[in-house]
Amino acid sequence: MAFADLRTDYAGRGAPLFRLALKTGVLTVLTLGFYRFWMKTRMRRYYWSAIRPGGVPMEYTAQATEKLLGFLIAVVILAFYIGVVNLILMFFSFSLFAGNAPAYAVSVVGLVPIFFFAQYRARRYILARTRWRGIRFGLEPGVKGYVWRAMLHWAITILTLGILWPRMTFALEKYRTDRTWYGDAKFAQGGRWQDLMGAMKHVYLGAAIMGGGTLALSLSLSPIWSLAIVMGGVWTGLGLSYWRAESFKRLTEWKTLGDVGFRCHPRGGTVVGIYILGSLAISGLLIALVFGLMMILGIAVSMIDPGVLERGFSNLDNLASVPGWIITLLGVVAYFSVFLFWGVLKEVFIKLPLVRHFAETTEILNPGALAQVRQRPRDEFAEAEGFADALPLGGGF
Template sequence: MPETSAWEKASPATGGGQPVPLTPSASLPAASWPPPGSYASPTPPETLTTDFVGKRRAVFWLALKTGALTVLTLGLYRFWMKTRLRRWYWSATRPGGTPLEYVGDPYEKLLGFLIAVVILAFYIGVVNLALMFVSFSLFQQNYMAYAVSFLGVIPLWFYARYRARRYVLARTRWRGVRFGMAPGAWGYVWRALLHWTITLLTLGLLWPRMTFWLEKYRTDRTWFGNVRLNQGGRWTMLYRATWPMFTALLLAVAGLALAEGAGYPEAYVLVLAAWVLAAYGYVYYRVETTRILANHKSASGLTLTARPRPFRILMITVLGHLATAVVLAVPLGLLAFGIMLVQFSQTEIMQDFGELGALVSALPQPLLLAVGVALYFAIFLLWATFTHAWVTLPTWRHYATTLTLDNPAALTQVSQRARDEFHEAEGFAEALDLGAAI
């Protein structure tokens, strides 16, 4: 199947189908890239800034349209929806003025999902049945079977995350050059299980260690063309991102000690403040570790400088979801009213509503049920659409516009890599509900 995408010819991100200068072509030999005159001046700039040209209205209508088609096709169109949305976000992100490309195929995603479903069906139908039999035979109850079955899914969860990241990179290009990721999903699985065990046994004190080493494993197996990325630094540098969490812990301990031990119930305010600070601390840790790790990545002399702001990401997330909830208050009210109509349409309670109650009682029950189901799916559709416009887009834009590439002259050493044939795509991530997001 040819890999050339129509998105090489026009960018949907601006909402106007403007031409996108994607050079060089992936078909060019390695020695011909970058072509002569690819820079505006004989001397390349010292840094390349990243632009984001996506418009809120464009992604809103794209998410609404593709989401509606997904609902109408009972979920089948979601593979096309994800592909179109990724192409939109990728083409809107332009390091050095040149957009990223996403050339993933929805048919790959569909086939991978079906393969994963068959394997998981075998696991659920055969393995779980055997576990249930052993549990009842040895322990006279089924709790042990449920526990072992849950533990058995955890390795698949890590496996799916690695494979999904590998697939996305394999279908991403910049300046016509493919990204890629070396095989290593099962190596990632046992490392993730080991680091999570150590983190839990230390009550979270070694969480930065886990974050660093798992990211290093993924980064050190990532390629841009023929150049391999490297994750530098030490895991201890991530402790600077934990201060809000440790402060929240100290506040909680102090509040409980004063309230329970010293008899000052007013000290529970400190406990409440600790919960608020912990919520901010989680966001701070995610954003700050992303920044620190990005600033220690390199690829044959090319380095990154990331400056995302944790408080900005927190405000985007909180205010975006709050605005979405306010907008959906009316559909939610209608859904609650529809459920009440279905529940009491044939009872004497509807007589209290006069003519409206008599009209509702005369409506067929299947019609009321269909209206309720339609409202239910409409709420999920609108929620996804508004969060794309008010949460995903501004978050993506903030990360993109605060990223610069240093020493871009190192790109002259990059040549094309072979296409990574990835037949099952993100199947396990889709089946385990890890691949629904962008």
């Protein structure tokens, strides 16, 4: 019996997400970051439940306490690693090189493996806590192989000035995908990295325009070439949006899950539009927020010292009569307000539309083969994604 291809629905909406992001963001700020483990868990549950392949919502079953305990474990391990391993690296660097700069550089390089280690472990944890139709996803242990491969491919990419970025993207995605499971069915990543090069064409072209403009400007000193540099920069930025859509399409359609395939047709123009319109909306709202905070500051100061309005705000000496703690308090409130609303608005105007677009343009082919998939054992994690939380790494998508 043939089954129709499964389309993916997306049920997320901006208003509920705004309220959730704002509420959890405020609690995170008030608790000095302690609530962020609960914030991340609640946000992921919202996104996961909104993505519905075949009309069936996905589930995120992780607990915030897992993340908290994992973070504490990771901090202890990282403290040992940074305090001992990096100390050894710096000692040898001071012995071999003259000056402090090489020693500090080697110390930073010593942290690189930890970032890749955290990325793989975080992905494994997220998949282990994700279910669809009651079946768990999973990722095989393989962090050591991922770390040395990631370091090698990054080195090659840097040496080629980013030209071989598609090669690195494909190789690392293949390593992760070939170790990913849905129940007892295993994913496989097909395709070739050479076929991914075309998705970077606009980035290459924009970078070439920037490089040519920079070279011409240095030789001729004519300001007209500055326009070429700006145009190249804009083209490169738009090209990155096209790369995100096109690389997702190609990598997704090259994946298989046994006899199950995938079709994906995101539109580069839509992705570019989301970034442009979303950035404009965020900028406009943040400017309005800053203006409103300045109005509140002016009202508060004038209530304390009515003469400030007559003297004006152009000279900061006119604010000398205002207690310093009030200026400091209002400054802190303004800083955290802008910081908080930036994160909230980014979720609503950029991340949500992107997730909706990528979800709704993805289909599952030959879904009848999924009936043969059986449950897999629960993958226990002592440290959850603690390393990713302890390091400045994004997570989730």
